[in-house]
Amino acid sequence: MLELTALQTETGTLIDAINYTWILVVSFMIFFMHAGFAMLEAGQVRSKNVSNQLTKNLLTWSVGVTVFFAIGSGVSSLVGGGGWGAAYLSSGTGWIDWLYGAVFAMTAATIVSGAVAGRAKLRAYVTYTFLLAAVIYPVVIGMTWSVAEGVTGPVEMITGVAFTDFAGGMIVHGMGGIAGLTAAAVLGPRIGRYNDDGSSNVIPGHSMTFAVLGTLMLAFGWYGFNVGTSAIFSDGAFLGDQLGRVAMTTTLSMAAGAMGAAGIAWAKTGKVDTLYVANGLLAGLVGITAIPHTTTVWGAALVGVLAGAQLPIVFEFVEKRLKIDDVCAVFPVHGSAGVLGTLLYPFVAVAGWNGLTPDIGFMIEGLFAQAVGVVLIAGWTVLATGVIWYAFKAVGQARVSREHEQEGLDVSEHGVETYPEFGDEGAAVADGGF
């Protein structure tokens, strides 16, 4: 029977190898979302601020991943009740698991840069990213994904039901979108964004092509994000059912998000605004990200349509009512869409999944648990982000000077021009700089 035992061991090793190969591939794809964010955000800012946006993106990854390695990974396990488990103490496949967690963490971090574009000081932004990677995001996952075995997480402690967020619809995207909105609110709008009478001006991005390129790169990486959150095997069983459902709901919700936003834009203006379609596609992806493994076919389409349709409405609300200058629309795309999908969980869940009975009792219970989770994450994120940016503001380090903002952050912060052969920057500065 020796050989039989050996073969059984081998089956376990094969399963490990398949799982880790998959984790590596999807981690690379999720890392690639950084390139997508860089393009999406670069496309949505003025040409005088493009290099600033690109540099922030590069430094978000570089600083953030290092800090998450040295500090954040330890904080998350500490908050989760498992003691200090920083990644430098790990080894072998533990580092694959760390990288997998790190690409999610950096997605949350990079979302913020889109909200504060065009006026935040580089050093303030990088310091905030340090704190986000070291503490803010680790606390969020310490309350949810990183709760240690045998420990009861805060949502379950309060409601008796665990918080459901499969791939980070709230934990990653909702958190990032809310952090971005908070930081943008504290920073104040770009010069020229609002008139004295409170009316607003549109400051269009410099390249729709880069914005849409970024959108499609993100959508590619998102398959890694959502489908890749499922292992291939769990407890020796092939998770084909889960993988298939996640692939299906992610696809349908993405598609419905684009159509939902396109429909609202068309209904309001008679035209199909390209950026709404692109951001609607992303909002559809965000919307399903918390619940792709439990949602029905028609539920996925519904989540997508709603996530897409709320985009133009929430964007206008933020712009015109809240008067917050969220440059790349990160709140409607990541924040409100993430919250929406998270809360819809019990209403669109497939019957029988994990013993679910989608009755009214489940809906009330599930909604309560999800709402508590949303409130906890949002509350902590607003608090931590607000305190930090108010502190920067208090010491005059939050925003660049008025002159530097008008001149553009590329020159003042980086000493470069993004397109030295194009555009007539001279005139642009003369007429008010936007």
Add this chain to the structure above:
Amino acid sequence: MLELTALQTETGTLIDAINYTWILVVSFMIFFMHAGFAMLEAGQVRSKNVSNQLTKNLLTWSVGVTVFFAIGSGVSSLVGGGGWGAAYLSSGTGWIDWLYGAVFAMTAATIVSGAVAGRAKLRAYVTYTFLLAAVIYPVVIGMTWSVAEGVTGPVEMITGVAFTDFAGGMIVHGMGGIAGLTAAAVLGPRIGRYNDDGSSNVIPGHSMTFAVLGTLMLAFGWYGFNVGTSAIFSDGAFLGDQLGRVAMTTTLSMAAGAMGAAGIAWAKTGKVDTLYVANGLLAGLVGITAIPHTTTVWGAALVGVLAGAQLPIVFEFVEKRLKIDDVCAVFPVHGSAGVLGTLLYPFVAVAGWNGLTPDIGFMIEGLFAQAVGVVLIAGWTVLATGVIWYAFKAVGQARVSREHEQEGLDVSEHGVETYPEFGDEGAAVADGGF
């Protein structure tokens, strides 16, 4: 012997898991080709029509994939003799299979937008995409890939030999290229493309960089398209021979396509036109896509060279003889190259593959079957596409107005400017356009 049975079951599950992991990864790569098409096409249109092209791309995916889910997948199995098998009736790994089919379907769909660029109405294009995803493409695969077990497909019924198209050289690319040519013919050329004397003007695209970026993104995704059409295991056997051959022929034909087009361009003008090299590389890929699993080393190089070399010639024929304004050269790249490779099948097949004897009898028989398949697919595509676009034209819904075309479709259909800070939009700034 209980344990032995258990282990045997596990081997089957491991094989399933490996196959599905591979299908997921290549499906993501093929999805990424959408980003490639978006960039390739955006680069080849005028800056006033870029956002229109990008929006079409986003909506092709969003509308198309939803329609293919709800209708097209059912039509294809119905036509194939297997009854209504729409994807919403599926589950688990069936949805992985659906996504895998859907990314091929959407490749066919998106090719068309490159041909009708710069003058097709958005609503006409989207309606056509709906019909392509619901009926036109599903009928094509219902006649070929989706023929049900035990049913004899039309090519085999007519010729006694099955139609060979491994990864969609004809079924996907040939079909898309022919559909694009048909739609462009019905639509008529862009204003200014032809002079009164019948001579033609070149209307260059706005960015070679985006066009080449798109080319290389497509080439990356194409490895998923071709190599990914092979499973890793079939009937318990590792398909290493097939995977290796497909990887090799795809690479060589791509390379030869670029060199073939470069050579012809250089011979004709003494210069190496960048866009011919890029499109030649793609034509080389299209050329081999029907037959990468059966083609010899030297056959792959030959297919690539011919597919690349025919590109400048067919492009000129379409432009100057047929006087069809195929903006992004989708017919020479996808249509004629796809037909060429499909027909070359029996002449470049490796001896002994699947019991093949590459003698004259096989060549005649094989060519006949391939030709019948090409005629069936091309005939149906031209008919269906022609009827639809003539119908749009008859009710005045095919083309935008002359004014809108001259102004650019970005403003008239989408209300946006792609590059508000560049080009000579001086007027736009003056009227408050920020």
Add this chain to the structure above:
Amino acid sequence: MLELTALQTETGTLIDAINYTWILVVSFMIFFMHAGFAMLEAGQVRSKNVSNQLTKNLLTWSVGVTVFFAIGSGVSSLVGGGGWGAAYLSSGTGWIDWLYGAVFAMTAATIVSGAVAGRAKLRAYVTYTFLLAAVIYPVVIGMTWSVAEGVTGPVEMITGVAFTDFAGGMIVHGMGGIAGLTAAAVLGPRIGRYNDDGSSNVIPGHSMTFAVLGTLMLAFGWYGFNVGTSAIFSDGAFLGDQLGRVAMTTTLSMAAGAMGAAGIAWAKTGKVDTLYVANGLLAGLVGITAIPHTTTVWGAALVGVLAGAQLPIVFEFVEKRLKIDDVCAVFPVHGSAGVLGTLLYPFVAVAGWNGLTPDIGFMIEGLFAQAVGVVLIAGWTVLATGVIWYAFKAVGQARVSREHEQEGLDVSEHGVETYPEFGDEGAAVADGGF
């Protein structure tokens, strides 16, 4: 026992299948680095030379991969002592192995085009690429990676210790960077790069956005390059320890490279130059590429910081002392960073890895072996590259004419304009064209 044997065979086949699936996926990712190089280089050249750079990139791949298939793969095994083993003699999974080798080879080849941008003749460049793929790079790997079983490689013959270069930090990147520097030195600088008094002018690239896009695409592909150099299984054992370490060191060194370059740039100018951050990130990746499997956590950070920090310094040295016009900074990014990481091997190696004792004896011995390998590879590369480009120069075929250089290579070599709707090319040409 028949069934047991069958099952054992199956385990071996499953392991093969997993390894080859991984090799395919990472090969596709490494191929995608071509798109990254195309964008990185295109962004760093003037708009009048962009299409030239893109065409070179397309032809590097197309010509190079064909030549490596037909000749180079044979030369490498011949030099390695294994006889003529050209890829056309191979089959099945042998072609997967070939493709895997080819994407590494083409990385080395494409690096050169960044150094000679803006003045090398297309035909000279393509001829050089032919020779690089046929002989120069094959000789390098024939001395290292392709040493046949039972044969002692030159470094081991000289020093008694084998040369360590895991994924090509020296063999691919170092070699490419040194070849680029050599070719640029022979070619001479672009017109206007240096003044009569020996001082230099900055000729900025035309698009930071494309440069950073290329950087992030490269970083994505690099995970395939480094992590993908490890198999999943070796001798039946899952290499999870190695995969995890490589993923970790690659990530940390990349991040540290960006921060190192940013820090030096900031210390020198008070600003954080975007291009230094991007190129620093790449230098961090190059630095670790030779040794990701043996380096400690803190070693990886150190290698990255040093590789990033040396970038601005070496770039200035090349520009101001050597007065070599290395347009895309390929020497500081790929050459010196590759050499640095290769030499650091014994100082940052983890204790116990492969029986390593990181004592002083190991450091001296290891450094000597690494230095001998670097000298061999660098010496051969400089010699071969220098002879070829001097020969081109001797027959007047190395550089385009002064007029063509001022007009831009896009028009003179390719007959195209990259951005026909943008920029004021007229004026640019009038003032000397840069």
